[in-house]
Amino acid sequence: MKARVTVMPKKSVLDPQGVAVRDAIAHHGFPQISMVRIGKVMEIEIDEAGPDAEARLHEICADLLSNPVIEDYVLQIEG
Amino acid sequence: MKARVTVMPKKSVLDPQGVAVRDAIAHHGFPQISMVRIGKVMEIEIDEAGPDAEARLHEICADLLSNPVIEDYVLQIEG
């Protein structure tokens, strides 16, 4: 089984990295870019997934892979 | 216009963060996870994109948002 977890900073939370990159792109001659937000993406490969794999992945996403205080995650199972 | 750029470490490049996360998940009681690779995802919003926006985004992806020595990127335009 393969899974992909995307973790993004919550909308209400400052994303200094995104702001710095937006400014850099603007200096790069592309000032139309109004917003950049930067998150993490994790590609996970699982041997012998087992029936409850998805539920357990959600648990790991919430406990380990994202920080629910400042981030939201999306889990996609890719077969 | 909205775009999403995903930047992943090249398969040939060591991903220390991915290794650490895999080990942490294993300790968390999920040893079946054989591999984790960690990359970045960037959500970009563009005002008044213009006809050559996509081509210019590719340029920025290759020049700035990823380092071709160690990373590959995927650009998705999301309307």
Place this chain on the structure above:
Amino acid sequence: MKAAVIRFPGSNCDQDCHYALQRVFGISTDYVWHKDSSLKGYDLVVLPGGFSYGDYLRCGAIARFSPIMKAVTDYANAGGLLIGICNGFQVLTESRLLPGALVRNRSLHFICEHRFLRVGATDNPFLNLAQPGQVLNIPIAHGEGNYTADQATLEELNANRQILVRYCDAKGTVSEAANPNGSLNNIAGICNAGRNVFGLMPHPERACEARLGSEDGNVIFQSILKYLKN
């Protein structure tokens, strides 16, 4: 003889480099702002350590697009002496003035401590006063100093004697145990094929006075001085 220390927003070892060059080695030194575009009249250019542009995205990635970097590239291509320390090394690899890349330390932690370095090639402007195999005690302070390159690049670096310093133990043995960050072949610093551009993660400017624990960084600056005088 004149040196320039480039100041990017977020540089934080600029003053330390300036101090070492000007006060310890008596080299007249200017700060050059990242928005400037000329490096005329300099015999040595230093890209200092720090967190240029917050090290956001990748260390050195955004700094590479500062206006001054065009002049830095021209200067280097014309054979000018250029040294990048820590963040400066990262800027050099991002700019492709040096091959390879610097990624997260194997431990994922920032590491600040004194380290031993084994001198490799000395037939270059940066280590001409050192002995091959000499052991230097110079501190490191970085979170992303794990040097990586593909096999072909590594072979080229070796063949051209471009690996100038490697992490080692106190006796000079280059071993896995002496590798602080996971660097390929314990690489701590390399130069370009033209031997005029040197990038290294350790901070020689922090090892110029005995009262701060080590003077082993001096050999680098004195080598540069000797080279420039000839």
Place this chain on the structure above:
Amino acid sequence: MNTTAVSLPQDPEITPAVIAKHGITPDEYERIQKILGRKPNFTELGIFSVMWSEHCSYKNSKPELRKFPTTGPTVLVKAGEENAGVIDVGDGWGIAFKMESHNHPSAIEPFQGAATGVGGIIRDIFTMGARPVFNLNSLRFGAISGDGPNVKTNRRLFSGVVAGIAHYGNCIGIPTIGGEVYFDESYEGNPLVNVFCLGVLKHEEIARGAAKGIGNPVFYVGAETGRDGLAGAAFASRELTEESKQDRPAVQVGDPFKEKLLLEACLELLTTDAVAGIQDMGAAGLTCSTCETASRGGTGVEIDLEKVPKREVGMTPYEIMLSESQERMLIIVEKGKEHIVKEIFEKWDLPYAEVGVVNNDGMMRVKVGAVTVAEIPARQLADEAPIYNREVSPKPAPVALKNLPKTDVGCALGKLLADPSIASKVWVYRQYDHMVRDGTMVLPGSDAAVFIVREANKILASTSDCNAIYCALDPREGARVAVAEAARNLACSGAIPLAVTDNLNFGNPHKPENFWQLRECVEGLAEGCNAFNTPVTGGNVSLYNENPAGAIDPTPTVGMVGIIEDEKHVTTSSFKDAGDAVILLGELGNEMGGSHYLKVLFGRKEGIPPRVDFTKELALHDTLRGLIRQGVVKSAHDCAEGGLAVTLAESCICGKKTLGADIDFAATGLQPEVLLFNESQTRVVVSVAPAHADAAVAFAREKGIPARRIGTVVGGAQLAIKADGAEYKWPVADLSATWYGSISSLMSEA
């Protein structure tokens, strides 16, 4: 023309429930109405609630803080006058330093909580016009060893806090050169994160946080305002409960890169004549900075929220005024010099905006375009919060130990060295850039950090100390010991103490026992500061540190700064050469109450903690400094947690190379556990070349300090201690592996 602030259509109605939710008591609400001569609107209620929170007003602690000595010939700016005090260090140079807590934010989000704590204290320092030169940090967590239910959480908090401090300090380029870390059950769920920053400046460079000059424009500079940390000051002034986690503010995310730019831009601006007043936006953000500058200037300040740079759309005046977004400053600019501000902030690519004006009516007036949304007399808001004299009720005095549990002395030393509170903190400070700015003469790991400030050519030593076990058992004596230990650490490094900053971490002050602890500790600190002639230049009060099991152990952290007159006096705690004589200055001691021996080996926090006699303590420090000036002291290490055995072991292993020692106490008449592990104060272990040993002992005795040669640094592979016919031996390599490796191996466990 007293206009009245309007209520906005979206404002909630002000009901008793809304008032209570803002932490305002009915009496306080009365007082607000009296000040305004009318009912407050919602924005004004919010403004009062943050300004009158404990965090901003010290309404519970102010009467206590007045007990500190705050004056002295070296004091250039007194505690409380400005954002930080300033002390003269000679040749026209001064130092500004202060400690600040970020306990509650770190409990919620350890990385960002600690990071923004560092950002906040750095702003306090450069607001004074000082260039920040180094940081310290004082940390407390629940247990990270053993099999308690919260060990994993505690490790996560610990590693997150350390990473957050590293992230901010490393990026901004200010070395973190020292601190302390303790682990104790009482901090479970409520870690303490106290951060310290010191900066240097010329006397004439001292900047003031006053809104001076009627008609001067008011500038906002730095990061844009978002909804982060709304009402964080009020949040910090409550207990953390499950419920409070629900309505916690959006977490503030620090941007050290922006702060680095802000720091450089502000210091550059302060070298011009454009600044009439400057104040950082810390707790209570725009609210606090406007009313405090107006109050200090005896003026009024009017701002227009439409002009404030914002990160989010649709922010209400309430949200803008209460936001605690980081990396922002308020600057009162000399009229006609606006262009200088613009030039400098454009150079540094930082947002800036002219948002208001200084006027003469004493009002803090907040407008949105033409509409006034808040109008409050600035002085009353900033300086006339109600002051409470809380009820106190003493805890029972500590009871003397009846019998001392015995153990295998050989193993006990290993267990003590492995205890995370005693073990080397290299796992922590290795993550901090402690060498940037090229001035760290004594790296972390010795008794005090030593830094040479090149600008001023001054060598400073600095330490932070507090043994909270002692404070829990006897708060007054514990606080006295904290000051004595700090001064002793400085003396061991060759320094003369100059001044103190403190961070008072306690539980809910409404509980009389907690308030009694606060009072006792303050009085104890004051006694100590008087004894060592170290005025308190400022600090921070953090109350409401509780978890469901009760309040934390009282933790009055002391940050002390000293000066070293000559480079040659810089001294470290590690043995240097085989053959050197080991000398104990001070008594053998016998006080086991509150010791780590009891806590680490038997899980007992009890007994009467060690007493300190300041006259003797001061005499010891003077003697030690005398010996250091004579040039005979090769190492000096103070005796603290774990007693003589730990002190001796650390001296063997904490240097560049490890060195064994042969120690012989001869006949002491003490039980071996007592001899080796008692924590009596006023003791230092020094090493000197053998030729100097007799003279050093004689010199100390002449000064009335008990002194004896207790052994020799022999090099070799073992530490051997003989006493009363028994002999104990430890391989130095084992001691070293245990001490250096303990925290790192705990932290790499799953």
